[in-house]
Structures are given as structure tokens and as C-alpha cells.
Amino acid sequence: MYNLTYKRAKSIDEAKQFIGANPDAKLMSGGMTLLPTLKQRLAQPSHVVDIGGLAELRGIEVKGDRLIVGAATRHFDVASSAVVKKAIPALAYLANLIGDQQVRNMGTMGGSVANNDPAADYPSAVLALNASVVTTKREIAADSYFKGVFETALEAGEIITKISFPLPKRAAYAKFAHPASGYAMTGVFVADFGGGNIRVAVTGAGPGVFRWKEAEAALAKNFSKQAVSGLAVKADGLNADIHAPAEYRANLVKVMCERAVQSIA
Amino acid sequence: MAKVAMKVNGKQMSGDVEDRTLLVDFIRDTLALTGTHIGCDTSQCGACTIQLNGRAVKSCTMLAAQAEGADIMTIEGLAQGDKLHPVQQAFTECHALQCGFCTPGMIMASVGLLKDTPKPTDEEIYHGLEGNLCRCTGYINIVKAVKRASQLMAG
CATH class of the missing domain: 3.10.20.30 (Beta-grasp domain)
Structure with a gap:
């Protein structure tokens, strides 16, 4: 690892000021992506500003018709939370599939959403559930937040403070995990808000999370596995690598969507 | 510094x-x-x-x-003086190691998984130990040891 200066922020305001004054500083929450990146010398920030321990960024609560999760809430806390299991059980289920036990004990929702790895799990839940990403500057709707591979609408110095999820009538996540890394080769999150308002988000298959609108329209008419089975997924633009060609991932999109729907239909 | x-x-x-x-x-x-x-x-x-x-x-x-x-x-x-922790005891009883290099991490991860899941199924053990690699055993005896540790801890 290149040399750097470690700074443990005492508050969000302090972190905000610090990264404002140090443009080459990098925020760290759980560090589950950042530290392996630094160990490989793939990044060289001047400072690492640790916001993972800030109590003001942690917590899970239902307020009205929304579930609100603090940005520094750990995956384990989401997976084991009675509040999440009652409000959006699919989100607790998803959190328990991230990485491994050790990663879930350190990694945070805000960190994952800020990083926007194209094979991460949380972006699919944020997009399918039409969540808002709340930052130190504003509230960003999921549809305009995710911008592609590791790209988001976040501006320099902007810090995610919480994610606010509207409560669906029902939702499910189905993931085909890479057997070694545990990342999603393809993961599909399906959310039904009632009245034909269905949202389907796909992670792992393309260069960033995306909505599968054909499936949304088909499921709005008929919420069943069969409604998805008749659809064709084009391989154009999907990821192809040594693990799977694009056609394989295209098929996984359909199969994972079918499985998610079947588990709640 | x-x-x-x-x-x-x-x-x-x-x-x-x-x-x-x-x-x-x-x-x-x-x-x-x-x-x-x-x-x-x-x-x-x-x-x-x-x-x-x-x-x-x-x-x-x-x-x-x-x-x-x-x-x-x-x-x-983990051990209390000469008395091994139940997970250490179970790893020795079940021969859950060959070269032993991964063992400290396996044991610490097993302690963690048993804390959350005191009576784990095979699937829950695989899930809990996903972050640990062993290149010798094929994991069979490690899974046995976690089950044995679960028994020992239940008393």
C-alpha cells in the first residue's frame, strides 16, 4: 500500500470539511472494497477519511411508509434486523448474501451504494425499490443516481447519509453468485408496489445496474413466472468475461427474474 | 507514525x-x-x-x-489456560486440519458463525465459512468439527 494519512472523522461535518480541503482524500466506510484496492496499489489517495464508525450514520427505522437505513449500517445489521425483516424481508435476505461473514461484519450499505460496483447486490434493491439516496447536499432518486460502471450522481465531497426505501407490497431477490468471489454473476430484484407498479432491477449482468422494463410491463399484467418466461433478453451490451459470455448472462437475467417472481407470486 | x-x-x-x-x-x-x-x-x-x-x-x-x-x-x-475452547477441541477431535495454516482463521470464523447460529445446518456452515479457504481438507472434517463444537457448546 502506498503511504497515506488516516483520519477518523468525529462527525459528518468534519468529514465534509476535510474532504473539501483535501481533494485527493478518499472516504472510507467499511473499507471492504477500498482497502483491497489500496493493498493492490490500484489507488493512491492522500488521506483515508474514516466515517464508518459515526453513530449519526448508523441505524434502521421505519418512518411512515418508508424504511430508512443509515449509510454506515453494516450488512450484518441489515440482514439480522427485525425491523428490516418485517418491512422489506427481501432486503434482509439480500444483505445476508453479500460477500462473506467477515465482509458483512464490516461492509456498509452507504459504502456499497457509493462504490456502485456493477456486480454489487445493494444497487439492485435501491433501484427496484425506487429508493432515495440521501446525501449531505440533497436527495437523489434511484433512477437518476446510478450512472454506469462505478459511476454515480455523487459530486466531489458529497457524502451519503442514508438510504430511504418506500415499502413495497411484496419484493424478492434472486442471485446467481460467482462461486469463488460471491459477487452477482446476475442478480434480479423484483418489487411490487401494487396497482400495477412493478419495478425490476438487474445487477451483475450489465455495465451497471439497470431496469428491465419489458419484465415490469409483463408482470404488471400478470404477476407470474410464466409472464417472464415468454420474454427474450438481448445479449447486446451485457457483460462478457472468462466466467460467462453475454448470452449466458442474458439467460440468467430471465431465470433469476423467474425465481424471484416465483418466490412471492 | x-x-x-x-x-x-x-x-x-x-x-x-x-x-x-x-x-x-x-x-x-x-x-x-x-x-x-x-x-x-x-x-x-x-x-x-x-x-x-x-x-x-x-x-x-x-x-x-x-x-x-x-x-x-x-x-x-480463545483457550482458558490449558483448557481449549470448544471449537479448538472439536477441530482436534474431528481432524479438521492437515497443514494447519488456515486453521486459526477457520476457528475464529467458526466461533463467529456459532455465535449467530448456535445449531447450524450444513448449508449454514458453508455460508458462514465462505470467507475462509482451506487447500488441504476439502472442508469435510471442518464442517464436522463445527457441528461437534455446536454440541460441545450446548453442553
Whole structure:
């Protein structure tokens, strides 16, 4: 690892000021992506500003018709939370599939959403559930937040403070995990808000999370596995690598969507 | 260089480290607790697993400075004098190791998984140990040992 200066922020305001004054500083929450990146010398920030321990960024609560999760809430806390299991059980289920036990004990929702790895799990839940990403500057709707591979609408110095999820009538996540890394080769999150308002988000298959609108329209008419089975997924633009060609991932999109729907239909 | 202080295996410990020093290097090089192993450089193998404030984490994937003020337990802190921890006892009884390099991490991860899931199924054991690699055993006896430890801990 290149040399750097470690700074443990005492508050969000302090972190905000610090990264404002140090443009080459990098925020760290759980560090589950950042530290392996630094160990490989793939990044060289001047400072690492640790916001993972800030109590003001942690917590899970239902307020009205929304579930609100603090940005520094750990995956384990989401997976084991009675509040999440009652409000959006699919989100607790998803959190328990991230990485491994050790990663879930350190990694945070805000960190994952800020990083926007194209094979991460949380972006699919944020997009399918039409969540808002709340930052130190504003509230960003999921549809305009995710911008592609590791790209988001976040501006320099902007810090995610919480994610606010509207409560669906029902939702499910189905993931085909890479057997070694545990990342999603393809993961599909399906959310039904009632009245034909269905949202389907796909992670792992393309260069960033995306909505599968054909499936949304088909499921709005008929919420069943069969409604998805008749659809064709084009391989154009999907990821192809040594693990799977694009056609394989295209098929996984359909199969994972079918499985998610079947588990709640 | 900065001074870091934390509780390790019940004792207050401190030392001077560079900001970029990984916790595992502080544990091994400064505190000379070499039971915690480094098996990879990519945060994948889990040989460096310790308990941080009661949760299993990879000590190669955090900075020593992040652990300032934390309560750490390493493999050396598990046994009570000559009496092995039930997970250590079960690993010896079930021959859950061959070369033994991954064993400290396997044991610390197993302690973590049994805390959350005191009576795990095979599937739950696979899930709980996903972050730990063993290149010798094929995992069969490790899974047996976790089940045996579960029995021993239930008394």
C-alpha cells in the first residue's frame, strides 16, 4: 500500500470539511472494497477519511411508509434486523448474501451504494425499490443516481447519509453468485408496489445496474413466472468475461427474474 | 507514525504504527501474536480472521489505526489456560486440519458463525465459512468439527 494519512472523522461535518480541503482524500466506510484496492496499489489517495464508525450514520427505522437505513449500517445489521425483516424481508435476505461473514461484519450499505460496483447486490434493491439516496447536499432518486460502471450522481465531497426505501407490497431477490468471489454473476430484484407498479432491477449482468422494463410491463399484467418466461433478453451490451459470455448472462437475467417472481407470486 | 492502543485478548496493548499499517501486521509484528496468519494479499483467504468487538473480521482488510480503542480477540485468546475452547477441541477431535495454516482463521470464523447460529445446518456452515479457504481438507472434517463444537457448546 502506498503511504497515506488516516483520519477518523468525529462527525459528518468534519468529514465534509476535510474532504473539501483535501481533494485527493478518499472516504472510507467499511473499507471492504477500498482497502483491497489500496493493498493492490490500484489507488493512491492522500488521506483515508474514516466515517464508518459515526453513530449519526448508523441505524434502521421505519418512518411512515418508508424504511430508512443509515449509510454506515453494516450488512450484518441489515440482514439480522427485525425491523428490516418485517418491512422489506427481501432486503434482509439480500444483505445476508453479500460477500462473506467477515465482509458483512464490516461492509456498509452507504459504502456499497457509493462504490456502485456493477456486480454489487445493494444497487439492485435501491433501484427496484425506487429508493432515495440521501446525501449531505440533497436527495437523489434511484433512477437518476446510478450512472454506469462505478459511476454515480455523487459530486466531489458529497457524502451519503442514508438510504430511504418506500415499502413495497411484496419484493424478492434472486442471485446467481460467482462461486469463488460471491459477487452477482446476475442478480434480479423484483418489487411490487401494487396497482400495477412493478419495478425490476438487474445487477451483475450489465455495465451497471439497470431496469428491465419489458419484465415490469409483463408482470404488471400478470404477476407470474410464466409472464417472464415468454420474454427474450438481448445479449447486446451485457457483460462478457472468462466466467460467462453475454448470452449466458442474458439467460440468467430471465431465470433469476423467474425465481424471484416465483418466490412471492 | 501514530500510537494506537486497543485491548487484545483482554490486555491493554499499544504500539507505534504507520497510518497504512494493516491490523494483521500490527498483531503479528508489533504484538508478536503470530497465530493470526496471512495467506493471501487479496482479502480472500480468511486466515487472518480475528474478533473485533465480538464480530469476525479479516484483520488484513483494516488498518491498525481503525482498531484504535477496539476490543480484539485473536486465536491466542480463545483457550482458558490449558483448557481449549470448544471449537479448538472439536477441530482436534474431528481432524479438521492437515497443514494447519488456515486453521486459526477457520476457528475464529467458526466461533463467529456459532455465535449467530448456535445449531447450524450444513448449508449454514458453508455460508458462514465462505470467507475462509482451506487447500488441504476439502472442508469435510471442518464442517464436522463445527457441528461437534455446536454440541460441545450446548453442553
